[in-house]
Amino acid sequence: MGQDNKIPKVTAKRLPLYYRYFEKLHLMGKQRVSSAQLSKELLIDPATIRRDFSYLGELGKKGYGYNVSYLLHFLRDFLKQDEVTNVIIIGVGNLGTALLHYNFYKSRNTKIVAAFDTDPNKINKEMDGIPVYGMDSLEEVIKLFRVEVAILTVPVQVAQKITDEAIKAGVRGILNFTPSVLTVPSHVQVHNIDLTTELQTLVYFLKNYNDDNE
Numbered sequence: 001m002g003q004d005n006k007i008p009k010v011t012a013k014r015l016p017l018y019y020r021y022f023e024k025l026h027l028m029g030k031q032r033v034s035s036a037q038l039s040k041e042l043l044i045d046p047a048t049i050r051r052d053f054s055y056l057g058e059l060g061k062k063g064y065g066y067n068v069s070y071l072l073h074f075l076r077d078f079l080k081q082d083e084v085t086n087v088i089i090i091g092v093g094n095l096g097t098a099l100l101h102y103n104f105y106k107s108r109n110t111k112i113v114a115a116f117d118t119d120p121n122k123i124n125k126e127m128d129g130i131p132v133y134g135m136d137s138l139e140e141v142i143k144l145f146r147v148e149v150a151i152l153t154v155p156v157q158v159a160q161k162i163t164d165e166a167i168k169a170g171v172r173g174i175l176n177f178t179p180s181v182l183t184v185p186s187h188v189q190v191h192n193i194d195l196t197t198e199l200q201t202l203v204y205f206l207k208n209y210n211d212d213n214e
């Protein structure tokens, strides 16, 4: 754990909390935040926040507060050992919305950090606390959050194009809910989830294997 040895456990425990909040501030376009603001949002007293950050080095300036983007990067590197796989959802329609609501709460090592769509009524808003961006932010967000997995819930006709864009920006895994047969480079993995096929297989098994357990 290296440098963490110097940091009190109580501080180390709060770092993910700070990280998540800086992430949120960054997505909201905030560039800096004071310890008083942090204190109000996170319900931690300002002196504790200042002390916590003092263990991490000179990260704040008097009268300026903390630089959100800098701290986000700093904390991300610092928390590497707890790193979760960041995931995005592309296409916030019927299926994408359902998956956003679900947000994979059971999984501790994956996290949906953002969603994307082209519909102006859906973008630049939060859904279940997750920001929904226009497609022009795709590359930036994938790079910023080192997103590794994209869940694809877009119309079939745009699936390949969007896959190409996501891979170009750094995505290495695609959970494909569209019926499109995707072509990807060898370093990328695609998992297809096709409910129609699953249903047909079930019906087939019901018809052919329902008398006994052959």
Ligand SMILES: NC(=O)c1ccc[n+]([C@@H]2O[C@H](COP(=O)([O-])OP(=O)(O)OC[C@H]3O[C@@H](n4cnc5c(N)ncnc54)[C@H](O)[C@@H]3O)[C@@H](O)[C@H]2O)c1
Pocket: 090, 091, 092, 093, 094, 095, 096, 116, 117, 118, 119, 135, 152, 153, 154, 155, 156, 158, 162, 176, 177, 178, 179, 193, 194, 195, 196
């Ligand atoms: N695999 C399955 O079991 C299963 C089940 C249902 C749906 N689907 C598939 O999932 C996909 C989504 O289905 P749905 O019912 O949610 O559709 P939907 O029409 O409700 O949602 C599609 C969303 O994608 C957005 N979109 C359109 N073009 C886009 C683009 N170029 N970039 C980004 N976003 C774009 C739309 O604005 C919309 O919000 C479809 O391909 C559908 O065939 C699969």
